[in-house]
Amino acid sequence: MRERQILDAAVQVFSRYGYHPASMDEVSEVAGVSKPMIYAYLGSKEDLFTHCIRRESARLLDAVAAGIRPELAPDMQLWHGLRSFYRFVHEYRDSWTVLHRQALAVGGTFADEINQLRQQAIELVAVLVKSAGSRAELADQVQKSGEGLAVALVGAAESLADWWIDHPSVTEGMLASWLMNLVWLGFNDLVEGKLWTPSDPAA
Amino acid sequence: MRERQILDAAVQVFSRYGYHPASMDEVSEVAGVSKPMIYAYLGSKEDLFTHCIRRESARLLDAVAAGIRPELAPDMQLWHGLRSFYRFVHEYRDSWTVLHRQALAVGGTFADEINQLRQQAIELVAVLVKSAGSRAELADQVQKSGEGLAVALVGAAESLADWWIDHPSVTEGMLASWLMNLVWLGFNDLVEGKLWTPSDPAA
Amino acid sequence: MRERQILDAAVQVFSRYGYHPASMDEVSEVAGVSKPMIYAYLGSKEDLFTHCIRRESARLLDAVAAGIRPELAPDMQLWHGLRSFYRFVHEYRDSWTVLHRQALAVGGTFADEINQLRQQAIELVAVLVKSAGSRAELADQVQKSGEGLAVALVGAAESLADWWIDHPSVTEGMLASWLMNLVWLGFNDLVEGKLWTPSDPAA
């Protein structure tokens, strides 16, 4: 459909230049569609950007959700989720850039939408952490900081995604491994020679 | 001096609107200085932004460096560094926003400067990790992923800084604690009831 | 076409104020076209001025070339060329002003273009002088100063064109006559009562 064609172009252009410097002229050129069409289908520049964010957010959520196996152990769920996330970032780099970099920089409504998306990711992670801890009684302080831990983990994952752009030789499995080792085992264990490995290496 | 007055205003305005939407008119209004003065003291808009980034980068580095005690154990150094970092973010929120959000979004030279700053932080952390691991022989895979771990830790710290803005009731000590627990102990230990605490609680 | 409409206005405005003081606002007002149209059709102010110069140069060359009859005697060719020139100056005064006064004053690329135009005129005249002199052997010194004589003649013609603006009662035929008498006969002959007159008065 025309709408998709336009959105694809918009994501590409917004990703490259950012919201404000991006020009509707360039979007129309890349989309191969005249400007009045853009306004007819998607509304103003602001509307267009909102549509971009919404579509890419949904894509990202779908991609991650599709990778998770709820029947597995918490650490394996996290592991699969991370790999799905990095596969998405790899395949739709422009989407990721728009969501993570450009939308937040604009602030206002856009940043709010992105923060909601992040919140969903954080809560998803928080559930995993909680279920992992349900075997034992988590220390009080940990209980309280549950969300904080999730925020940190999500942030770490995002930063590695950015860093990946400049270090493309790394695979998405390595990225996910590092994170698992870092947050599941911690430095403390690492220096003692422990390593986290997927219980199901084939996955 | 006039220069500082202008830079303060510029950081504030760039932080709020981002580089492109920010107008020199608004900078001049906030600074209480006419536009030609800005051009006389700091040059073009691009120059002005560069000056902002440079000054705030230096401030951030100084703040973190000032908080580190090289004679302490690695984990304590990290702990102090993180607290200094969060104190800086708290005290100079606009500086942090300009550096972390706006400069990266603009891309080009600006993003390069920020990435250099990040790289410095990452290397600093990498040194700590290495010194912590020197007691034992780090697993090969850890050796290779050293920088990745540091990237992840730095990213986690940054994300928590952003998240803090929307959750101001948390203290900088709590943020640092969470991170220490997360990366030093890891979930694995946490669920077993272990907790990381500063060896020198007074610090 | 729109382009012509804009160029006409630009020539008028540049002619009146000169390149630098002329404002794109005024050009757009005179052209009855909004400023963005000017930039869309003709580019920057510099581009616009270049287009003006090019068009008017071509017009001037065409006008003079159209008036010359190559089959006539050299003096008659000069006579006709001069009259064509003055007719052009009369009909397109703004064009002449832009070419002769404003473009030269700006210097740089503009002046270069004008000087090339002048050079063409000079060479044209030089050819006439040479063909007139071919019947006899021109004195050596004359040979060497051929271009200088042409420069002087062209300059004299230009100056009379300027002077004409303030003395509009004179006809273009009179101007051409004076020049012919001056350069073809010279004062020396004039004071002896000689006069140059077109051999074909009807022309």
Added chain:
Amino acid sequence: MRERQILDAAVQVFSRYGYHPASMDEVSEVAGVSKPMIYAYLGSKEDLFTHCIRRESARLLDAVAAGIRPELAPDMQLWHGLRSFYRFVHEYRDSWTVLHRQALAVGGTFADEINQLRQQAIELVAVLVKSAGSRAELADQVQKSGEGLAVALVGAAESLADWWIDHPSVTEGMLASWLMNLVWLGFNDLVEGKLWTPSDPAA
């Protein structure tokens, strides 16, 4: 005196950039005097330019007048006047540029002043022509075109002056010679081998 220092700088700057693009900042810099001083001594930019024109006009007139020997024959007077003129142009190129190119381009009052100067030159030449012709009865048509001839001669002289800038190997004597041959003898005589030479070669 301060005034002279400023005027020298102004002539230099106006000559190089033209009236409008020239900046008071540059004048003050070249003059080694602060801007408020310029305003105190010479008034506004317009006033400053007027002063420049007036001073250089006077200089030019003086230079030419000083070279003329009223007791000589008319052609010799013209010859001496032309050489003085070219010597002035050579020695004070900036003055000449300001007067001939820049002032006329600005138009308005400035052009008027320059035109008055030209008129003086023209009348001076017209007197010579008239005195040369007084021996015989000039043809009626010549009488009427007297001023026109003078205008043409002056224009030719000016154009050669401009042309000289790009052909510096020519001497001022050659320039004056060409003009004398052109206007005093005319092409007609030149092709017959006649040449005008100063009756007093030492001069």
Added chain:
DNA sequence: AATGAATGAGGTTTCATTCAT
């Protein structure tokens, strides 16, 4: 349904000119 053509509004930058010292 689709677009070429057009513009109002606003942004960066410069410069003649003047206070306060």
Added chain:
DNA sequence: TATGAATGAAACCTCATTCAT
């Protein structure tokens, strides 16, 4: 007296947005 410091005004240029076809 002489100047460093300051600004109001205006110029060039661009872009989101809309008619008329």
